[in-house]
Amino acid sequence: xxxxxxxxxxxxxxxxxxxxxxxxxxxxxxxxxxxxxxxxxxxxxxxxxxxxxxxxxxxxxxxxxxxxxxxxxxxxxxxxxxxxxxxxxxxxxxxxxxxxxxxxxxxxxxxxxxxxxxxxxxxxxxxxxxxxxxxxxxxxxxxxxxxxxxxxxxxxxxxxxxxxxxxxxxxxxxxxxxxxxxxxxxxxxxxxxxxxxxxxxxxxxxxxxxxxxxxxxxxxxxxxxxxxxxxxxxxxxxxxxxxxxxxx
Amino acid sequence: xxxxxxxxxxxxxxxxxxxxxxxxxxxxxxxxxxxxxxxxxxxxxxxxxxxxxxxxxxxxxxxxxxxxxxxxxxxxxxxxxxxxxxxxxxxxxxxxxxxxxxxxxxxxxxxxxxxxxxxxxxxxxxxxxxxxxxxxxxxxxxxxxxxxxxxxxxxxxxxxxxxxxxxxxxxxxxxxxxxxxxxxxxxxxxxxxxxxxxxxxxxxxxxxxxxxxxxxxxxxxxxxxxxxxxxxxxxxxxxxxxxxxxxxxxxxxxxxxxxxxxxxxxxxxxxxxxxxxxxxxxxxxxx
Ligand SMILES: Nc1ncnc2c1ncn2[C@@H]1O[C@H](COP(=O)(O)OP(=O)(O)OP(=O)(O)O)[C@@H](O)[C@H]1O
Ligand SMILES: [Mg+2]
Numbered sequence: 001x002x003x004x005x006x007x008x009x010x011x012x013x014x015x016x017x018x019x020x021x022x023x024x025x026x027x028x029x030x031x032x033x034x035x036x037x038x039x040x041x042x043x044x045x046x047x048x049x050x051x052x053x054x055x056x057x058x059x060x061x062x063x064x065x066x067x068x069x070x071x072x073x074x075x076x077x078x079x080x081x082x083x084x085x086x087x088x089x090x091x092x093x094x095x096x097x098x099x100x101x102x103x104x105x106x107x108x109x110x111x112x113x114x115x116x117x118x119x120x121x122x123x124x125x126x127x128x129x130x131x132x133x134x135x136x137x138x139x140x141x142x143x144x145x146x147x148x149x150x151x152x153x154x155x156x157x158x159x160x161x162x163x164x165x166x167x168x169x170x171x172x173x174x175x176x177x178x179x180x181x182x183x184x185x186x187x188x189x190x191x192x193x194x195x196x197x198x199x200x201x202x203x204x205x206x207x208x209x210x211x212x213x214x215x216x217x218x219x220x221x222x223x224x225x226x227x228x229x230x231x232x233x234x235x236x237x238x239x240x241x242x243x244x245x246x247x248x
Numbered sequence: 249x250x251x252x253x254x255x256x257x258x259x260x261x262x263x264x265x266x267x268x269x270x271x272x273x274x275x276x277x278x279x280x281x282x283x284x285x286x287x288x289x290x291x292x293x294x295x296x297x298x299x300x301x302x303x304x305x306x307x308x309x310x311x312x313x314x315x316x317x318x319x320x321x322x323x324x325x326x327x328x329x330x331x332x333x334x335x336x337x338x339x340x341x342x343x344x345x346x347x348x349x350x351x352x353x354x355x356x357x358x359x360x361x362x363x364x365x366x367x368x369x370x371x372x373x374x375x376x377x378x379x380x381x382x383x384x385x386x387x388x389x390x391x392x393x394x395x396x397x398x399x400x401x402x403x404x405x406x407x408x409x410x411x412x413x414x415x416x417x418x419x420x421x422x423x424x425x426x427x428x429x430x431x432x433x434x435x436x437x438x439x440x441x442x443x444x445x446x447x448x449x450x451x452x453x454x455x456x457x458x459x460x461x462x463x464x465x466x467x468x469x470x471x472x473x474x475x476x477x478x479x480x481x482x483x484x485x486x487x488x489x490x491x492x493x494x495x496x497x498x499x500x501x502x503x504x505x506x507x508x509x510x511x512x513x514x515x516x517x518x519x520x521x522x523x524x525x526x527x528x529x530x531x532x533x534x535x
Contacts, residue, residue: 066429092431104426108418116412117419118430165431 019044019169019200020065024074025084027057027064027224034060035224037074042169047191047201049211052221053247058204059101061221062171065202066098067091078169093121097167101174101204103158107147111138114146115161122166126197131160134190152183159190170194171202176210188213208235208242220245252505253384259501260494261390261459264397267493268452269474270481271401272445274489275408278421279441282332282343283483287474288467289351290446293320294453295462296358299369309372309454316454317447324446328439351468358464366461393455400451401490404444408486417441476519482529492530 018041025038035057042048050058064072067088076084083091092098097118106114115131115138132139135156141149149157155175162170172191176184184207191201191214205211211218212235220228222245230238269287276284297316301307307315327350335343375389408414420427420434428434453467460466481492496515504511522530 068425068429088425088429089431089433092429098429100426104423106419106422108422109415113415113419117415117427119432121431162430 017044018042019079020202021077022061022065022075023077025061025064025076026073027060027069028071029060029069030071033224035064035072038064038221038224038226040219040226040229042200042202044200045195045198046216047195047203047214049203049205049208049215049218050221051205051208051211051218051242051246053245054206056221057224058221059173060224062098062173062202062204065091065171066096068098092118092165092167095122095167096169096171097162097165099158099162099170099172099175101177103154105146105149105154105157107145109146110142111144111146111149111157112142114157115142115164118161118165120165124168125166126163128164131163134163134193135160152179155179155183155187156190159187163194168198169200169202171204173204174206175203176205176207184210206246208246250384252502255501255505256498257384257386257390257394257501258504259498260394261497262500263494263497264394265452265456265470265493266474266477266497267401267490268397268448268455269470270478270489270493271404271486272448273474273478274481274483274486275404275448276442276445277483279417279438280328280332280336280343281340282335282347283340284445285344285347285471286327286350286354287347287445287449288469288471289354290320290324290467291449291453291456291470292358292462292464292467293323293354294450295369295457295466296362296453297450298454298457299367299462302369309458312454313451317450320450320453321443321447325439325443328442332442333435333438351471355464355468362464364463364465366463366466369457369462371458389458393459397452397455398494400448401493404448405486405490473515476515479519479529480515480522482531484528485531488529488531 020042022038022040025035026033027035038057038061040048050061052058060069063069065076067083067086067090072084074084075082078091078094078096081094083094086094106117109117137153138157138160141153146157147154159172159175175187179187188210191203194201195214203211203215208218212232215232217231218229218235219226220242228238228241228245235242269291273284273287276282294316297319298309298312301312301315302309331346331350332343335346371389375392378385378387379391408417416427416432416437420432420437424434456466477493477496478489480496481488496518499518500511500514503514510517
């Protein structure tokens with residue numbers, strides 16, 4: 001798909017109203033220009049996945065939406081409000097929550113403190129019982145030091161802590177990276193269940209076999225641009241292209 | 249024996265000041281990554297604030313314990329907002345030079361107006377006199393300083409290690425970007441943290457006013473020893489800086505009794521030894 005067409009006619013949405021609209025998003029780390037005009041949309045209740053090779057700019061896209069990258073241009077509308085110039089604490093308070101690739105569990109906090117750290121920004125977050133229902137492992141480790149958890153448990157904690165806050169738009173950056181198949185499956189179930197609860201999820205994944213179990217739509221990121229997009233139903237038809245894009 | 253107890257008491261008092269000051273330094277370093285060389289000058293400002301509150305405003309020592317830390321804390325927060333803030337991400341050296349410069353300016357201004365001699369500050373009536381403990385005579389004010397400092401230190405420890413606010417603080421020390429992305433106004437928290445550290449220094453200044461008089465350079469002399477305490481204890485730990493502060497005061501006091509010639513240098517000798525064995529300090533993390 002030609003890039004110019006992307007801006008005017010993003011891939012057709014599967015459900016609900018438009019919740020996130022990214023237009024001509026550019027971002028820089030210092031002097032290096034990383035995103036060169038990203039365009040995509042996320043609709044309420046969808047799971048949208050960004051695919052792309054290492055270094056394509058997926059994490060940078062999430063961080064730009066979250067306001068973590070200070071040098072950015074273009075337009076990001078969340079619930080019809082422009083947030084391109086907002087600081088990350090303001091953006092979080094508008095209802096966007098971020099689970100970083102490196103998980104970001106705090107070593108000077110125990111599991112309970114890690115879990116309760118993100119402040120509640122609005123009503124409607126999951127109650128603790130429901131979170132422990134999703135992640136029973138965490139309940140038994142509440143007083144452990146955060147970074148003493150296993151990799152999988154840390155990933156669960158990183159997801160769990162953003163479910164309490166009332167944010168309804170979640171950005172998960174490679175939640176399955178480096179995890180065993182059983183745990184990947186558990187995270188897949190969790191995402192499916194969150195979707196059922198009404199969360200909107202923007203997922204970054206390298207593993208599109210995993211992504212295909214949860215995603216409604218895909219965008220492919222390459223060299224800081226969205227080069228393609230399709231729905232889950234079109235996945236099979238796009239397999240060959242996808243292999244080329246991802247080099248797998 | 250009497251003399252030993254007397255030196256122990258002096259040691260505990262000095263230890264109280266070391267603990268309050270190094271605790272403030274540790275809190276500031278954790279959050280702002282700045283080695284706050286202005287700490288001694290801010291301690292001095294605390295004593296002067298108490299002096300002016302009493303002599304100009306007629307406001308008692310008890311109110312000064314509360315008001316002086318707030319006044320000087322606000323001054324500190326203004327420093328943070330107008331200057332220190334811009335050093336985020338730079339080498340420690342910049343913060344050190346800036347705060348050192350601030351200390352020189354503040355001390356210079358006070359010296360210009362008040363000279364170098366001490367202004368008296370009377371012990372409040374309720375804490376005058378002493379108690380005979382049998383084995384020694386305890387001036388009540390000195391006992392009060394030790395107990396009150398200990399309470400304030402432990403209170404600060406509790407605030408940072410055991411409360412929700414403290415969890416924000418610890419988390420922001422580790423990863424301010426992520427904490428901000430959770431919706432917490434980290435820049436404001438940094439300003440308040442600097443205010444807290446400065447307030448602790450000012451509180452130490454108020455406590456010291458009746459003991460050491462109020463002098464423009466009272467902090468300049470003390471801060472050198474406090475930095476040695478911080479190096480020994482390590483910058484990273486709250487409890488570490490409290491314990492090291494009191495312990496070194498006591499060690500200093502004991503040295504004064506057993507080998508007075510070394511009493512002024514013992515802290516620095518210990519500092520060298522610790523640096524040789526464990527460069528990050530006894531409880532510290534790498535700076
Ligand atoms: N902090 C940084 N400073 C400078 N350049 C960076 C920084 N972080 C990422 N980059 C560069 O930006 C580009 C995009 O990185 P990004 O992390 O967004 O990729 P990604 O698609 O998430 O890759 P991966 O799948 O490996 O996580 C890469 O070329 C990377 O080297
Ligand atoms: Mg990434």
